Amino acid sequence: MxxxxxxxxxxxxxxxxxxxxxxxxxxxxxxxxxxxxxxxxxxxxxxxxxxxxxxxxxxxxxxxxxxxxxxxxxxxxxxxxxxxxxxxxxxxxxxxxxxxxxxxxxxxxxxxxxxSPEGPAGMVWVYIDDPGVSGHEGFTGYMSKYETTNAQYCQYLNDALASGDIEMNNYNIYGSSGDYSGQIYYDMDDTHAQISYSDGSFYVKTRDGYDMSDHPVVEVSWYGAIGFCEYYGYRLPTEWEWQAAADYDGSYTYGCGTSIDHSKANYDDDNPLGLSGWPYTTPVGYYPAFGYGLCDMAGNAWEWTNSIYSDNYRVLRGGSWYYYDYNCSVSYRFSYVPYYASYGGIRAVRP
Structure with a gap:
C-alpha cells in the first residue's frame, strides 16, 4: 500500500x-x-x-x-x-x-x-493532464465537460452578429472577418439545424415538446467551430489531444469506457427521446460522465478537431447519434471538408 x-x-x-x-x-x-x-x-x-x-x-x-x-x-x-x-x-x-x-x-x-463572462453561459471546464497516445502529443489544460450546446452557439451567433464578425446570406451563416471571412460557419437552412433567426436575432428551436437549447449544436462547419473558439479565446483540440482525454488512462476503447451500449452513449439511431425527425440528439449530460469527468466523448455529435486528415480534410472524433458503435471508438478517425456543415459539433479547450 x-x-x-x-x-x-x-x-x-x-x-x-x-x-x-x-x-x-x-x-x-x-x-x-x-x-x-x-x-x-x-x-x-x-x-x-x-x-x-x-x-x-x-x-x-x-x-x-x-x-x-x-x-x-x-x-x-x-x-x-x-x-x-x-x-x-x-x-x-x-x-x-x-x-x-x-x-x-x-x-x-x-x-x-x-x-466565464468572456464566453457563453454554462461552460464547465475539466482540468486534464494526460501524457497521450504513444508517439503523439498529450493534453494538459482545460477541456469542456460538455459538447457545445445550441444555446451556447446561438449566443455566439448573436454576439458575433452584433460585432460584425458574421453575416447571414439565404439562411446560411458566413464569417465576415479574420482568416475565414466568406467561409460558411453554420447551415441554418438545413432541416438538422436547431437554431433559427427572427426579428434581428438568433434563437433555439423547440420541437416535439423539447427545448433544444441544451442539445449539442450540429450543422457547424470546421470554420464555424474555429470561429466560435477564437471569438471567446478558446481553441479546438488536436485529434491526439482529444484522444488523450477520451481514452482516459489508455484503457478505454470508447469515450464511455471499455464497452459501449445505449445506457452509456447516444449512437446508432437509437433516438432515446422519441424525436419525430433527425437529429436524434440528447441533452448534454443526459448520459453519465466517464474517465476524466467528460460527457458524450462517445456519440451524440461528431467533434471537430484542429488536425488535418489529408489535403483539405479535417479530422472529427467521437461518433454521433447516427453512426455505429465502432465509429464511437477513441481511435476512430472521421474526416470531412472544413466547409461542410452537416456533421460537425464542438468541444472546446483552453490553456
Missing part, C-alpha cells in the same frame, strides 16, 4: 476565466492511522459570487514537481456542485496506488465555478 504518513500542506489558488475566481486555501492532507489507507484532504473553498464549483484533485509523488497522479477513488466534497465553505475529501489511496509508499507526496486541489 502507499504510506502517505507525511503529506505537506499545499496552498493552491485557482485563477480561471471567471466572474470572480474561486479560491482554494488551507489545504491539509493526512492519512488515517487505522491501516485503511484513507487520506483525509481538508480545504477551504471561497467564491465571492457564492458560485458552486467543480472540485478536482491531483497528486504528486516527486515533491510537487509534477502532478501526474489523478486519484479516482474519491468521496466527500469533490466533483461538481460544491458550495463555498470548509470541505473534506476522502481518498482511498490503497485502491489507487496499491503497494506503494513514500514521504514525498503532495496534494493539489483546484476549483472552477464554470462562469
Amino acid at each position: 502507499k504510506n502517505l504518513a507525511v503529506i505537506c500542506v499545499l496552498l493552491y489558488s485557482s485563477i480561471l476565466f471567471a466572474n470572480s475566481a474561486p479560491e482554494v486555501t488551507n489545504v491539509q492532507a493526512n492519512q488515517r492511522t487505522d491501516g485503511s489507507g484513507i487520506v483525509e484532504i481538508s480545504y477551504t473553498l471561497s467564491d465571492a459570487d457564492g458560485d458552486a464549483c467543480q472540485i478536482s484533485a491531483a497528486v504528486s509523488d516527486d515533491g510537487g514537481e509534477t502532478y501526474s497522479i489523478t486519484p479516482t477513488d474519491l468521496s466527500g466534497d469533490t466533483g461538481g456542485n460544491i458550495t463555498p465553505g470548509s470541505r473534506t475529501i476522502y481518498w482511498n489511496s490503497k485502491a489507487d496506488l496499491p503497494g506503494e509508499y513514500g514521504e514525498n507526496y503532495r496534494v493539489k486541489i483546484t476549483a472552477d465555478d464554470g462562469q
